[in-house]
Amino acid sequence: MRIFFRLAVISCCFILFCLQANSQDQTKTRDKYTLLTMAYNQRPLLLYKGQLQLNASYRFAARTKSFDSDGNMISLKDKGSASMIHTWIYELKYGITDFIELGIDSYWMKNGIRSESASILSGSNIITTNRLDEFKGSGDLTISAALRFPFEYKFFDFMVKGGLTLPVAEYKPRQPAHTITDYSSPENFTVNYMFNNRNGTGVAYANLSAAGKITFSRISLEARGLYRFPAGESESIRWSWTRYGSTFTYYNSPCSLLPDRSLTVNGSVHYQAAGWLDLFLGTYYYKTSDGWTEFSGLKYANPEIMLTTLEPGFELQIAPSLTIYQYAGFQLAGRNSDAPFYLLTTLSFNMFPFWK
Amino acid sequence: MKRKYLIIILLLLPVTGICQKEKQLVPSDLKQLTIVTEPSTLYKGYFRAGTAVSFGVVDKYFNNDSKKQYFLNSAWATNAGFNFMFQYGITDRLQVEAAIPVSLNIRQSESHIYVPSVDTTIDYSFTLKGRGLSDCYFTVKYQLINEKTANTSLTGSFEIMVPTGQKNPTDIKGETDYKPPVGNGCFAATTGLRFRKIQYPYSYSAYTYYIYQFAGSKIMDPADTEETSFKDGNHVDAGLNFSILLNEWIALTNELNIYYRSKDKINDQIPADAIAPWAISYEPRFVFQVKRFRIGEAVRIPLAGKGVSADPIYVLIAQYVF
Numbered sequence: 142m143r144i145f146f147r148l149a150v151i152s153c154c155f156i157l158f159c160l161q162a163n164s165q166d167q168t169k170t171r172d173k174y175t176l177l178t179m180a181y182n183q184r185p186l187l188l189y190k191g192q193l194q195l196n197a198s199y200r201f202a203a204r205t206k207s208f209d210s211d212g213n214m215i216s217l218k219d220k221g222s223a224s225m226i227h228t229w230i231y232e233l234k235y236g237i238t239d240f241i242e243l244g245i246d247s248y249w250m251k252n253g254i255r256s257e258s259a260s261i262l263s264g265s266n267i268i269t270t271n272r273l274d275e276f277k278g279s280g281d282l283t284i285s286a287a288l289r290f291p292f293e294y295k296f297f298d299f300m301v302k303g304g305l306t307l308p309v310a311e312y313k314p315r316q317p318a319h320t321i322t323d324y325s326s327p328e329n330f331t332v333n334y335m336f337n338n339r340n341g342t343g344v345a346y347a348n349l350s351a352a353g354k355i356t357f358s359r360i361s362l363e364a365r366g367l368y369r370f371p372a373g374e375s376e377s378i379r380w381s382w383t384r385y386g387s388t389f390t391y392y393n394s395p396c397s398l399l400p401d402r403s404l405t406v407n408g409s410v411h412y413q414a415a416g417w418l419d420l421f422l423g424t425y426y427y428k429t430s431d432g433w434t435e436f437s438g439l440k441y442a443n444p445e446i447m448l449t450t451l452e453p454g455f456e457l458q459i460a461p462s463l464t465i466y467q468y469a470g471f472q473l474a475g476r477n478s479d480a481p482f483y484l485l486t487t488l489s490f491n492m493f494p495f496w497k
Numbered sequence: 498m499k500r501k502y503l504i505i506i507l508l509l510l511p512v513t514g515i516c517q518k519e520k521q522l523v524p525s526d527l528k529q530l531t532i533v534t535e536p537s538t539l540y541k542g543y544f545r546a547g548t549a550v551s552f553g554v555v556d557k558y559f560n561n562d563s564k565k566q567y568f569l570n571s572a573w574a575t576n577a578g579f580n581f582m583f584q585y586g587i588t589d590r591l592q593v594e595a596a597i598p599v600s601l602n603i604r605q606s607e608s609h610i611y612v613p614s615v616d617t618t619i620d621y622s623f624t625l626k627g628r629g630l631s632d633c634y635f636t637v638k639y640q641l642i643n644e645k646t647a648n649t650s651l652t653g654s655f656e657i658m659v660p661t662g663q664k665n666p667t668d669i670k671g672e673t674d675y676k677p678p679v680g681n682g683c684f685a686a687t688t689g690l691r692f693r694k695i696q697y698p699y700s701y702s703a704y705t706y707y708i709y710q711f712a713g714s715k716i717m718d719p720a721d722t723e724e725t726s727f728k729d730g731n732h733v734d735a736g737l738n739f740s741i742l743l744n745e746w747i748a749l750t751n752e753l754n755i756y757y758r759s760k761d762k763i764n765d766q767i768p769a770d771a772i773a774p775w776a777i778s779y780e781p782r783f784v785f786q787v788k789r790f791r792i793g794e795a796v797r798i799p800l801a802g803k804g805v806s807a808d809p810i811y812v813l814i815a816q817y818v819f
Contacts, residue, residue, distance in 0.1 A: 201811070203554065205573070219622075221571030221607030225556045225808075253556065258571040258608035260621075267610075271569040333569050459743045465783070 173493040177461040181411055181419040182356045185294035186363075187287055188236030195233055195490045196246075198466075202226035202483035204252070208475035210444060217479075221257035226250065226481060242287040244304075248280040250340050266328035278339040279310040283348065296356045304348035306369070310341030313378050321387040336380070342400050343375035361411040370402040401432030401443055409452075417458035423468070425450040427478075444477035454485075464489040529818075531786040532793075533700045533740045533748045536644045537652045537693050539586030539818075547791070547816030549580040553809065555604075559802035561772055566807075574604040578631065582816070590640040598631040600662070600679040627677035631662040641690075648695040654706075656687040665716040665724070675719045683713030683729065698742035708732035717763075730759035730773065746787065752780040754797075756805075776802035784814075791816040 176189045188194055205223045207215050217223040232246035256272040285304030315337035324330040350367040378393040409423035427450075432443035454468020466487040472480035527540055539545060555574035560566050578601060584594040605624045612619065636656040644650035662680020669675040689706030710729040717725050736754040743749055756778070760771040782795035793814035799807045 201809075218573045218605050219607060221573075223573040225554050253567045255567070255569070255571045260608065260610040262610050262612045263614065269608075271571065273567055273569060275567070457747075459747050463743060 173496045174461050177491050178458060180413050180416050181456055182359060182361045182413040185289060186298045186300045186352055186354050187240065187242040187289045188234055190236050190239045191493045191495050192236040193492050193494050196487055198230040198485055198487040200228040200230065200483055200485040202481035204479050204481040206472065206480040208478050208480055210477050212474060212476050214480065222255055224252055224254045226252040240289050240291045244285045244287070245282065247282045249278065250276065250280060252276045263328065266326070268328065269331040270334065271331065272334040274336045274338060276338045276340055278341070280340045281306045281342055282309045285348065298354045300352050302350040306346035306348060308341060308343050308345055311339045312341030312343035312375070314338045314380060316391050317380050317382065319382065319389045324387060343377060344400055345372040346370065347372065359413040363409045363411065365407040367405040371400045374399050396435050398434045399432050401429035403427065403429045419456040421454055423452040425452055446476065446478045448475035448478040448480070449473045462491050464491065529786065529788050531742060531746065531748050532750060532784045533698060533742045534695065537650045537691065538590060538592035538638050538640055539584055541586050541588050543586045544819045545584040545816055546819070547582050547814060549582065550813045551580070552577045552811045555806065555808060557807040559805055559807050561804055563801065563803045570606065571608055572604060572606040577601045590643055592638045594636045596634040598633070600628060600631040602627040602677065602679065623673035625675065625677050627679045629663055629679050631679045632681055633659050633661045635659065650693045652691045652693070654689050658685040660684060660713065666719045669719045672719055682715035684711040685709065700740045702738040705735040708734065726764055728762040730761050732756065732758045746785060748784045750782045750784060754778050754780065772804045774802065774804035776805040789818045
């Protein structure tokens with residue numbers, strides 16, 4: 142009898158142990174701090190429901206090289222036309238649900254491109270010309286909506302995104318501001334040509350993109366693709382001028398252009414070194430096509446641009462609501478394209494404004 | 498009765514065993530203090546070594562009307578350098594430091610000249626590279642008001658700049674073929690005060706420095722055969738700083754700086770076209786403290802000015818406390 146009693150107790154203990162071991166998992170905690178501090182390898186491609194994200198980026202680029210039409214690298218420093226590009230990028234995103242995200246973004250960019258100075262020497266007289274093409278101002282505004290798989294992220298995710306870039310930014314070039322300096326005689330002076338361009342396109346763009354992400358423990362792979370095409374032709378102006386002494390008179394004429402279609406493909410490998418540190422190495426492929434520009438009533442095809450970039454970087458969680466991203470861009474190959482080295486720093490502010 | 502007391506004592510023992518304890522700071526902890534919490538001078542016997550890598554491109558400047566303008570000539574110029582810094586705490590209030598900068602300045606100019614009379618185009622290109630040891634700085638800092646008592650300090654400093662850098666152009670083969678100097682060619686003395694208040698996780702500071710430039714002489718133009726005497730204008734440097742710890746090991750510092758320099762003199766006279774340059778700049782900086790190792794990333798952004806560069810300067814700092 143005692144043996145049966147002991148066996149019964151042991152059996153009960155064993156059953157209870159098994160029950161406990163095989164019981165249903167406890168549901169993962171879903172408080173906002175857990176979600177805000179979710180590591181890259183554990184979070185989906187889109188924001189969580191109710192999450193608001195504000196990203197502010199600064200991109201510092203040294204445009205010292207370019208690729209010609211044959212893919213050869215050219216030193217712009219040797220051509221006298223190297224320049225600095227300063228870009229500020231703003232982005233606001235909100236998670237409507239765990240599977241739908243809305244976003245809006247734009248940028249402000251400044252780039253002053255000098256051309257090689259040229260002089261004409263005649264006897265003891267010299268006329269020198271300097272030229273600067275400045276691109277300054279806001280870019281167009283993009284609104285987007287994204288949709289991902291309607292289940293919790295485990296190790297694989299996929300999303301599609303559609304968007305519209307609205308031509309809200311100014312796009313027609315402002316009147317040039319040419320000047321004459323060092324004037325000593327009609328045969329001895331310097332002309333400084335200054336062209337004031339803007340960064341808008343003047344036409345709406347449609348954006349279609351898709352992204353996938355797969356995680357193996359600490360290592361994740363991510364791929365993104367974006368296709369952009371303009372809704373139609375853009376009407377702009379082109380400035381001409383005449384000079385009398387030191388006075389310039391400007392007049393403009395209309396011109397039309399069709400902005401390029403573009404394809405961008407990103408691929409990146411991520412390593413989650415710690416819960417707060419993600420290291421990544423990305424590649425970026427960019428290609429344009431089908432654009433043209435009108436000169437004197439004739440349409441000339443824009444050169445097709447191709448550029449491949451390597452982007453090593455990191456994501457660092459500073460505080461639950463604050464993350465910093467930083468990556469550098471090294472141009473590997475291209476055609477008809479500038480090849481700037483750049484450093485991009487992003488401060489990402491995250492919050493759940495409607496959660497207590 | 499004794500048994501009751503014994504039971505109470507036994508119950509109280511574990512309570513005292515798990516109660517909150519004040520953390521005792523040991524020397525290794527003091528060496529890991531962040532830029533927000535560290536004292537304004539190093540502790541006695543501590544030694545900090547590090548380097549600051551700076552990079553800037555010559556692209557724009559504030560003209561004499563305080564307007565930001567591009568340099569119009571087709572040139573590309575960069576100013577870069579390593580600044581090796583060594584600091585030592587003689588006492589908890591007295592610190593000495595030395596800064597040994599190495600500069601690399603490049604200026605590349607490309608243009609062409611067409612001569613119609615002979616139907617010829619001449620490429621006029623040159624690259625000037627100035628590199629080497631620049632002028633060194635030696636500084637003494639003393640906490641006039643000690644930070645230990647109320648997390649408030651007032652630190653006085655005295656600095657001497659020694660013209661260790663090459664002051665004249667060398668290897669002169671022509672007007673556009675020489676090595677530009679990397680030194681200024683004169684001594685300078687700086688004295689100043691910095692007030693600092695720590696209110697964890699913030700710290701605030703305000704500072705003002707006066708830099709007196711001694712007279713010197715150097716070759717101003719590579720075509721010159723004799724040195725010209727000069728005296729750079731004295732400077733005033735003042736600023737406000739606000740720092741915040743974003744977490745236990747990352748700090749964000751923000752600094753607003755005002756700089757004014759009086760007019761330079763050449764041959765004991767102020768040139769007719771001389772101006773008194775000034776600048777207001779803002780410098781945000783991220784500082785990462787990983788145990789005794791510190792990495793900082795900063796950008797100095799000129800906001801306004803007159804007769805000074807308008808280009809941002811990027812600085813990467815790495816330091817270690819021994």
